[in-house]
Amino acid sequence: MAGLMRVCLAWLALALSSAAFAAEPEAAQCPSTDFAEFISAVTTNVDTRPAFVASPVMELSVVSTGSKPRVVQRQVPMLSPRSLVELSADYIAKSGLSLQVQLPNYVFVRDRKGEVLKVFTFKFGDCWKLVRVEDWSLEKVLSAQQGELRAAPGARALKRGALYDALTNESGYPADVQLYVSSLDSYLDGAAQGNDQAAYAAASVSLSGQAPRLDNSKILELYIQGSRTLAQASHALSGFYCDEGEYGDPRPCADPAKSLAALKRSASQGAPYALNDLGSAFQRGTLGIQDSQRALACYLAAANKGQEGSRTNAEQLIAQGITVDTAKPCLAQEPAEEPQALACPSKNLEAFLADFLESTAIQKAFTRVPMKKQITVDAEPEPKQVSTLLDRSELVFPLIPEAKTRETQGLTLEVVDKRDTSATVKLQKPDTGYQVIYRFSFDGCWGLDEVQDFSI
Known part of the structure; x- marks a missing residue:
C-alpha cells in the first residue's frame, strides 16, 4: 500500500510539473537587431514590452529638497508599469508627446512645453533590453517649491527652464543635450505667456549653441519682447541688430539706426554698461554717428554709475582736448526718421x-x-x-x-x-x-x- 502511494505521488508530481511547464509563456521573439525597428515594434506591442527590460534597471529622477532639486539614482529589480507608459505609441499620441530615437541606443520622450523629459537607454545582448530610465521632468519639483501660489504669467515656465539649465551640470551625455532642449522649450512657453525674462532667456540660450538655433526672425521677436522691461535684453537686441547672431569676422553693423535706438533704450533702462558702449559707438562712429563730445558725456555718465573702465575712457578723450558740451548729452534724441509720405489708406x-x-x-x-x-x-x-x-x-x-x-x-x-x-x-x-x-x-x-x- 505504501509502495502504491509513492507511485501515485510520483505520477502527480510529474503531471503538475508538466502542466506548469506548458503554462509558461514562450520567450518573446526579438523584433529586430536594428534599434530603430526594434523601438517601433516595442512601442506598438504592449504585451511584449516587459520582456525587453533588464533586471535590475537603473532609475534616475529629480526630487525636491528645499530650494534646490536633487538628482537621485537607484537600482530596481523590476520597473513599475508607469515607468514604461511613455513607450506606448497610443499613450504618446493621446498625450501630445513626441518620441525620438537617437542611435545607437537612446530614446527621448518629451512634450512641446518642457514639462516632460524622459531618457531611455538600451543595451544589446541577445536582443535589445532597457537598462536605464531617466526622468528629468520637473513639474512635481516645481509644485513642491511653489505650492498652490499663483505666480505671474510665465513665471513657472521661466523657473523650469532655469532648473533644466542648472541640471546640465549634474547630467551626462545624452541627457545634458536634451536638458538644454527642454530649457529652451520652457523659456519659449514662458515667453508665449508674456514673460519678458523668459523671452530674453530663450533668445540667449538659442544663440549660445547649446540649444537648437531658432530662426533669426524668432530670435529678434524674443529680444524685442524682452526689451520691453529688461535692460540686458535691449542691450542684446542692439547687438543682434548689428551682427544678426554671427560672431565671426568683424563686419559693419547691419542696421546701425535700430542698434543705436536699442542701445539707448538699454541705457535709459538703467544699464551702465550700455552707457559705456554708447560712448564707444559715438567715439568710433560704428552706429552711424561720430561725436566725441557725446561719447565723453556717455563715458562720464557710465563712470558715475560705477561702470569699470568708463572713467579711463573719459580721461583719454579729455587728454585729446575733448570738452563737455551740455548741449550734447549722451541720450539726446536723434533726428527723427521721416516716414514715407503715404496717402490715407481709408477713413473707414x-x-x-x-x-x-x-x-x-x-x-x-x-x-x-x-x-x-x-x-x-x-x-x-x-x-x-x-x-x-x-x-x-x-x-x-x-x-x-x-x-x-x-x-x-x-x-x-x-x-x-x-x-x-x-x-x-x-x-x-x-x-x-x-x-x-x-x-x-x-x-x-x-x-x-x-x-x-x-x-x-
Whole structure:
C-alpha cells in the first residue's frame, strides 16, 4: 500500500510539473537587431514590452529638497508599469508627446512645453533590453517649491527652464543635450505667456549653441519682447541688430539706426554698461554717428554709475582736448526718421486696419510720435503700469504683428471699442497673461497714438 502511494505521488508530481511547464509563456521573439525597428515594434506591442527590460534597471529622477532639486539614482529589480507608459505609441499620441530615437541606443520622450523629459537607454545582448530610465521632468519639483501660489504669467515656465539649465551640470551625455532642449522649450512657453525674462532667456540660450538655433526672425521677436522691461535684453537686441547672431569676422553693423535706438533704450533702462558702449559707438562712429563730445558725456555718465573702465575712457578723450558740451548729452534724441509720405489708406476703420496691420510702411507713416507706451512691471504689493513717451527712433516696427505671425503665435486681434474719432484694438493670446491694447484716433485719417501692454 505504501509502495502504491509513492507511485501515485510520483505520477502527480510529474503531471503538475508538466502542466506548469506548458503554462509558461514562450520567450518573446526579438523584433529586430536594428534599434530603430526594434523601438517601433516595442512601442506598438504592449504585451511584449516587459520582456525587453533588464533586471535590475537603473532609475534616475529629480526630487525636491528645499530650494534646490536633487538628482537621485537607484537600482530596481523590476520597473513599475508607469515607468514604461511613455513607450506606448497610443499613450504618446493621446498625450501630445513626441518620441525620438537617437542611435545607437537612446530614446527621448518629451512634450512641446518642457514639462516632460524622459531618457531611455538600451543595451544589446541577445536582443535589445532597457537598462536605464531617466526622468528629468520637473513639474512635481516645481509644485513642491511653489505650492498652490499663483505666480505671474510665465513665471513657472521661466523657473523650469532655469532648473533644466542648472541640471546640465549634474547630467551626462545624452541627457545634458536634451536638458538644454527642454530649457529652451520652457523659456519659449514662458515667453508665449508674456514673460519678458523668459523671452530674453530663450533668445540667449538659442544663440549660445547649446540649444537648437531658432530662426533669426524668432530670435529678434524674443529680444524685442524682452526689451520691453529688461535692460540686458535691449542691450542684446542692439547687438543682434548689428551682427544678426554671427560672431565671426568683424563686419559693419547691419542696421546701425535700430542698434543705436536699442542701445539707448538699454541705457535709459538703467544699464551702465550700455552707457559705456554708447560712448564707444559715438567715439568710433560704428552706429552711424561720430561725436566725441557725446561719447565723453556717455563715458562720464557710465563712470558715475560705477561702470569699470568708463572713467579711463573719459580721461583719454579729455587728454585729446575733448570738452563737455551740455548741449550734447549722451541720450539726446536723434533726428527723427521721416516716414514715407503715404496717402490715407481709408477713413473707414476696418479698411484702414486691414492695410495698417499688413504693412510696416503704413504703420510707420500713421503712428503719431511721440507715442505713449505703458508697460506692466512686476512690483510689490502688486504689478503696476509705467508710462513713457517714445520717439520714432525708439519704436520697433511692426508694432502690431502681421496676420501670419499672429496665427503662428496663437494671437487673436479684435476691435473692442469703436467711435467716430477713436478706436481700441486688443491683441491677446487666449488662456495666457499676454494682452496688448492699441488706441487709435481719427484726425483726417486714423493713426496709432498709444500702446498699453498689460502682459507681465
